[in-house]
Every structure is written in C-alpha cells, then in structure tokens.
Amino acid sequence: MLFTSYGFLGFTAALFLLYYLLPKRCQQPLLLGASCLFYLAAGPGYILYILTTALTVWFAGVRMGKNAVEASAWLKEHKEELSREERKAYKEGRKRVRRRWLAGCLLLNLGILAVVKYLNFIIANWNAVLTAAGRTGQLSFFALALPLGISFYTFQAVGYLVDVYRGTVEAEKSPLRFLLFISFFPQLIQGPISRYGDLGKTLYAPHGFDAKQVSFGLQRMLWGYFKKLVLADRILAAVMTVVGDVGTYQGAYAAVGMLFYTVQLYADFTGGIDVTIGLAQALGITVKENFVRPYFSKSLKEYWRRWHISMCSWFRDYLFYPISTSGAMQRFTKFTRKRLGDKIGRRLPVYLSSFVVWFSTGLWHGASWNFIVWGLLNYAVLMLSEELEPLYERFHKRFAVKGKLWYRLFQVGRTFLLVCVLNIFDCYATLGETVRAIGSVFTVRNWSVLWDGSLLKLGLTGLDYGILAGGCALMLGVSLVQRGGSVRERIHEKPYWARFVLWYGLFLAVLLMGAYGVGYDQSQFIYNRF
Amino acid sequence: MKTKQKTALRVLVSVLIVILSLALLQRLLMPKYVDGIVEGAFVAEYYKEVKDHDLLFVGDCEVYENFSPAVLWQDFGINSYIRGSAEQYIFQSYYLLEDAFRYETPKVVVFNIQSLQFSEAQSEAYNRMSLEGMRWSPTKVKAIFASMKEGEHFLDYLFPLLRYHTRWSQLESTDVEYLFKTKPVSFNGYYMRVDAKPAENVPKGKPLADYSFGDKAWEYLDKMVELCEKEGVELVLIKAPSLYPYWYPQWEEQMEEYAVQKGLPYINLLELQEETGIDYTTDTYDGGLHMNLSGAEKLSRWLGAWLMEHTSLTDRRAEPELSARWEEKLSAYEAEKERQYEFYGIEKP
Numbered sequence: 001m002l003f004t005s006y007g008f009l010g011f012t013a014a015l016f017l018l019y020y021l022l023p024k025r026c027q028q029p030l031l032l033g034a035s036c037l038f039y040l041a042a043g044p045g046y047i048l049y050i051l052t053t054a055l056t057v058w059f060a061g062v063r064m065g066k067n068a069v070e071a072s073a074w075l076k077e078h079k080e081e082l083s084r085e086e087r088k089a090y091k092e093g094r095k096r097v098r099r100r101w102l103a104g105c106l107l108l109n110l111g112i113l114a115v116v117k118y119l120n121f122i123i124a125n126w127n128a129v130l131t132a133a134g135r136t137g138q139l140s141f142f143a144l145a146l147p148l149g150i151s152f153y154t155f156q157a158v159g160y161l162v163d164v165y166r167g168t169v170e171a172e173k174s175p176l177r178f179l180l181f182i183s184f185f186p187q188l189i190q191g192p193i194s195r196y197g198d199l200g201k202t203l204y205a206p207h208g209f210d211a212k213q214v215s216f217g218l219q220r221m222l223w224g225y226f227k228k229l230v231l232a233d234r235i236l237a238a239v240m241t242v243v244g245d246v247g248t249y250q251g252a253y254a255a256v257g258m259l260f261y262t263v264q265l266y267a268d269f270t271g272g273i274d275v276t277i278g279l280a281q282a283l284g285i286t287v288k289e290n291f292v293r294p295y296f297s298k299s300l301k302e303y304w305r306r307w308h309i310s311m312c313s314w315f316r317d318y319l320f321y322p323i324s325t326s327g328a329m330q331r332f333t334k335f336t337r338k339r340l341g342d343k344i345g346r347r348l349p350v351y352l353s354s355f356v357v358w359f360s361t362g363l364w365h366g367a368s369w370n371f372i373v374w375g376l377l378n379y380a381v382l383m384l385s386e387e388l389e390p391l392y393e394r395f396h397k398r399f400a401v402k403g404k405l406w407y408r409l410f411q412v413g414r415t416f417l418l419v420c421v422l423n424i425f426d427c428y429a430t431l432g433e434t435v436r437a438i439g440s441v442f443t444v445r446n447w448s449v450l451w452d453g454s455l456l457k458l459g460l461t462g463l464d465y466g467i468l469a470g471g472c473a474l475m476l477g478v479s480l481v482q483r484g485g486s487v488r489e490r491i492h493e494k495p496y497w498a499r500f501v502l503w504y505g506l507f508l509a510v511l512l513m514g515a516y517g518v519g520y521d522q523s524q525f526i527y528n529r530f
Numbered sequence: 531m532k533t534k535q536k537t538a539l540r541v542l543v544s545v546l547i548v549i550l551s552l553a554l555l556q557r558l559l560m561p562k563y564v565d566g567i568v569e570g571a572f573v574a575e576y577y578k579e580v581k582d583h584d585l586l587f588v589g590d591c592e593v594y595e596n597f598s599p600a601v602l603w604q605d606f607g608i609n610s611y612i613r614g615s616a617e618q619y620i621f622q623s624y625y626l627l628e629d630a631f632r633y634e635t636p637k638v639v640v641f642n643i644q645s646l647q648f649s650e651a652q653s654e655a656y657n658r659m660s661l662e663g664m665r666w667s668p669t670k671v672k673a674i675f676a677s678m679k680e681g682e683h684f685l686d687y688l689f690p691l692l693r694y695h696t697r698w699s700q701l702e703s704t705d706v707e708y709l710f711k712t713k714p715v716s717f718n719g720y721y722m723r724v725d726a727k728p729a730e731n732v733p734k735g736k737p738l739a740d741y742s743f744g745d746k747a748w749e750y751l752d753k754m755v756e757l758c759e760k761e762g763v764e765l766v767l768i769k770a771p772s773l774y775p776y777w778y779p780q781w782e783e784q785m786e787e788y789a790v791q792k793g794l795p796y797i798n799l800l801e802l803q804e805e806t807g808i809d810y811t812t813d814t815y816d817g818g819l820h821m822n823l824s825g826a827e828k829l830s831r832w833l834g835a836w837l838m839e840h841t842s843l844t845d846r847r848a849e850p851e852l853s854a855r856w857e858e859k860l861s862a863y864e865a866e867k868e869r870q871y872e873f874y875g876i877e878k879p
Binding site for chain 1: 540544547548555654681682683685686691692693695696698699
C-alpha cells in the first residue's frame, strides 16, 4: 500500500477516526491490527517473515532479560559469600549465556535478511567468476521476493536485541507489544530505524486527542506529500530518461541527471519521512527525526550526521563500536602500534572498522556492486578528508576564511556536488554505466544542451521546470527558516486566516500539481526498495 | 463561550470555503465537450429531454453518427433518442439502458452490436466520455465498476477533480464560458456531419487468433435481452454499415446464431447497401467509418420503415405537444445543416 495511494489515505483516515473514538485501551491493539493489515496488503506470505523476526527476537530478549535479572538478584543475595573473582566469574558465565542467545538470534534474523536479499547477488557473482574462469556449473537463481521493509524492521529488531543484551533497555514482556514496535506501519517501509528506548515511550502510551499535535501532524504529512508528489515524482521522468539511456545522455545530460536525482532523492526520502513522522504525530506518537537539512552540510562527514540519521547512528552503535572495541581489534591495535608506530597503528583499526561499516552500508542499500562501490567511495572520501584535516586546518589558519559566509557557501556547494556524484551510483543499472556517465561529464562537450531547449525533451515541459524551480525554492526557504526553530510553530503564531491561506494553498498545490492519478505511474518511495 | 462560538464559526466558514472552492475548481477543470471532441457531452444531454421516447438507440459511434432521430420523426412520427457515446462498450450500453429505464419505458430498443468485439474497456478516455455524463445512481456505480481499467479508481469518478487536476495548464476560454452552463451539441443524441470523404482503400481485417466474443460481452448482451424482456420492450439488434472496424464473417455467424436462439430480429446493414441506398463515395465523412448526414438520413429512412412494419411503433405526429417540441428541434437541426454546409463550403443538395 503506497503512501501516495487512495487506499492508504482511506486506511489512515479510518484508523485515525477509530483511534480517537474508541477507548484508549483499544489504541494499541488497533495500531497492531492496522500494522498487520498494512503488511498483509503487500502480500499475505510476507507476514511470516516479520512474525518470525518478532517472535524470535522477542523470545531471545525475554530470555536475556530474565538471565540478567536473575544474575543480578543472585549476586545481590550472595554478595557477601563470594570473592571478587568469583563474582566476576559468575557474571561472565551468565553473560556468556546471554551472548549465546544474542548470537543465535542475530544469526537467524540476519541470515533471513541475507538469504532473501543477497543470495541471488552472491550466486550472480559466483557465476560471473565461473564464467571468467571458463568453468561450467553455473548455479540457478532462486525466486525470492523481498518482504516489505525487511531491511528496516530487521535492523530495528537487531538494535533492540543488542540494547537488551547491553542492558540499556529492559526486555519487552509482551510479544504483541514487541510486534507493534517492529511493525508500526508508518515507519515500516522506509524507516526511520527507531530505537526501542525512543519509540516505545510514546508508542505504548494512551493518547487523547490533542488538536495542536494532530494539526501539526497533518501539516507535516501535507508537506511530505508536496515534496513527494509535486517534486520527486515530477522530476522522476527526466531522471529515468537520462539514466535509462547512457549511450545517448552523456556529458551535460549526465550532470543534469546527477543534479536531478539528488533533488529527487531528497524530496522523495524526506517527503516519505515527513509523512511517517506526521502520521505518527497525529496519532500522538513521537518518531525521531531522520534528517537535519543535510544539503546544508559543509563536509561529507557532516552530511552523514544529517542524512538518514537513524541508519547512520545504527551502524555507528551496532557495528562500528562493537568492531572497534572488540577484543580482536584491541589486539590488532596493539599489534599495529608495535609494528607501524603510534600514529599509523592507532588509525588502522579505525579505518578497518570504518571500511566494514561503509561496505555494510552500501550492501544494506541494495544487493548490487553499485551500492557497494557507493559505500566504499563515501568511505574513501571520508578517510581522505580525515587524513587531510591537518592540511585544512593550516589553510584555514593561514587565510582566515573559516566562518566567512562565502567560504561556508563554497563548502556547502562543494559537499552538495560531491553528494550529487556519489548519489548517482544508486541510479544507473550497472557500475559500468555509472562510471561511463560520470566520465562523460569530463569528456563529452555538449554544454549547449543546457540552454538550447534539449532539456525540454527529457519528459518535462517548461511548466514542469517552473514548478520544480518554485518547489525547490520553497524547500530551500523552509530549510533556511528551520534553522531558527520549528516552521510549523512559527506559522502557528500567525492569525487564523493567514494560516488557513497558507496550508490550504499547500493542499491545493499538491492537489493540482501532484503527479498522481491517470497518466502517472504511482511511484514507490525510493527507500521502499532498500 | 464567545471564543468557542468564534472558533466554531471560523471552522464552519473554512469548511465552506474549501467545499465551494473545490467544487468550483472541479467544474472549471472538467472538460466541457462543447467544441472539438463533443462526444463526451452526449450522455448528459439525455437528462434535459422530456422522456417519453418510443425508440431508444444504444451503442457506440455506429449509432450516434449513423441514425438521425429528426428524420425518424419527420418521415414516420417516431419519437426517438440515441444513448450513445464514443467507443461505448456493451456493458456501458447496458447500464445506460438501465439508467434510461429509470425515467421511461420505450416500445423499442435498437442496439448496435459492434461493441461485442470488446469484452473489457480499452481506453480510460472513452470510459470517461461514456460515464461522466451519467447521473449518479446505483446504475452509474455499477457501470463504473464494470468499466474501470487497471489503474483507474472509483474515487476519480466520484471526484473528477482528482482525474483532471492537471488540466489547469490546458484551460481554454470555453472552460470559463461554460463553467455554469452548457450548449446542445447533438440532435436527440445524433452527431451531425455534412462533409464527405469517400471510402477508399478500406483496410481488410487482420486475422484474429480467436473470433469468439468474450464472456463479459455475451453476459451483458444476455442481461440486455433479459432487461428488455422484463420491461416489455422489443429489442432489435443491428450492425451499422460502417466498413471499418472490420466485421468478420465469424462474428456475423455468432450474431445470427444468437439472434435465432433468442428469437430477436437482427439486421446487418452492411448487407443491405442496395436497399438502404448507401453510397460509400458520398455518404461517409471519414472514409467509411461513419455516415455523414446524407448516409445517416438514408439509413434512418430505411430503418424507420422497417421498424414501422415490424415493431409496435406508431406515428405520433398527431400529438400537438410532441409535434411542437419536434418543430423546435427540427429548426435547430436545419440551422445546423445550413451552418455546416456553409462551413465546409458544400452546396446544399
């Protein structure tokens, strides 16, 4: 059920009415029922996957939680009788049991993800190697359909499991409440990847009708629909034209494609998250922000702190830290420091952990070399920037440019261009096509297409370009205002009729300029694919 | 209390503004069909009629371009109306007939069977032209559900603004001029064209993998037969003499067999060229697809005579009120003839 379909709007409207009309004790079962229905709408078979994850993770969480509580109680009871070493040994013993639960459950659930998402990719690569080696015995592909939102709910469940293992959250006792946590439908298909400690606080609480929260939620949804339907789905036509025929659209066309895709990705993904957060807010539930004006970043490092925050922090907390603080890595650090000296020896383990993180980030986005290379290119730029940091510092000191507006704008522009180039790896069908397209920007001299009317042959009319320019200007304006606080709060302070004109105007813009209905293919949100 | 009243009033005014502005936008953005493609206006025009017709035609362009109710009145005193629209599919014809029976019960219904070739709707645009003009009723809802293609939504029919939301960039002066009014574009459902284009090089039908009409097409023909039986209406099946789309002999066999089985009269006008006097060099305006005025009047004279002889239709020209209504219609009909002869630079026959 696409967020932009009439079915979804009708579904949420019905849920909304029931949610506030029925007694508050019905809210949780209602949300769970709605989430299951939403999931079933994608295909009845898929629900088995999410149920398996929910049940196994919940059970492992309960076992780990019980183990920790029992250990703590036993230690308290026998505190006086045991020596420090005995207490430590007991703790270690119980922790080992918890670790087994954790490892087993991770293996199962990440295994499911690996099989349904990556098995055919592995087979394709294996077959390619065999072909290159002139060997026969190619493996057949499996007809595996990717269950809806599997990358998101698996990561959310894994995050919960690790948090329980670490003792940062208590294990959820109710399997149904846990199922609601990982299946909460607004965030099921494109995130954010919520933490149990954050989402659980408001997800399980009863909510009365709060007019301000509800209207703010609906306003946020409307803004999300504007970005998705008026901008992302409009520019999609040009992006598809350019990336669909790399032989024809080279040079300036490829550059335009990169710029357009970056706009599309932003409007699509942030629009979808706006709908998610807005819908949750209208239901009284707080879902954490996933973006903080990412295209205002002055460096790629800053960009990754502002873009898809929940995914980045997940990789940081559940992959980077465990790897970089693991016993093996400590030993490796010791080894490298001894052999290569303090400076390099300290950095190598960080680079190694980062490599694993960025390789995984690329792989998480899709089973394709495009994504892996995209991840590793991000890694390369980040590591290079890290290495060049002292040089930048010297430059900033020498020329005193840091903090100057023009220099900040230059940094923002430079980062934006870099992101445009990196993002395009999502788009082309193969890595070869991507490299060819990027290369053509420097080798094919056809910049006249930018002003000779050729851009009007990419599936967009002059009016479309006008709407896109206006929409982008509006997004930029909103982001600028956002720096000073919530835009909706500011609007809320205005007189009633000013607010009415503004929000109704935005509604009419979506209604009249949105790319929906006959003549338009309902386009999935880009992150639904991941 | 005052604040509450003020808030309630503001909400009420806001809701009214929203409803009225959306209704206005919908009217503005919906196609008016008053010039160019006027076929989309035919279905709605029926509701402006005094509904005491003795004969109703249902079908696609092969009825609304090939038969002239004005001639049927002038020559035989038959008060008739054509409920036809562009590429009107058989299920749409059925529901338009069911819809017409809500208002009147004619003596005879003539159905053109060309649309049996389609078991499912082929084009969303044609669906719109056939369905949008229908008045809302359970019949219209059933017609929409029977017609919708994949990707179409009932909600788009309920609120056509959702369908035409992008038309704001193509608005013309007629969209404003006919915002709250309309003008007649047909003559009792007949679409007049006086120009001529001889039928030359009419393409032969391509061989088909399967010549059987689809199940849904048969189902709705059966339903139409049952509906007419239930209402006590005589049903006449015809195949208009359009040379294209090609009418396959295998289709003809199925129709003849069906008509015999159901005991219905079936007339294939393609086989009656001599009797009707149709001359494909002068009586068609688009190379054989549709009749022009000359062809339509010839066909109407032949069919009128046949209907007077074989059905219970009677001459009603002696009814003063009806005659007066027709006088008005005939003068508009003649005026349009004059206008078109002048427009196309054709000498009046």
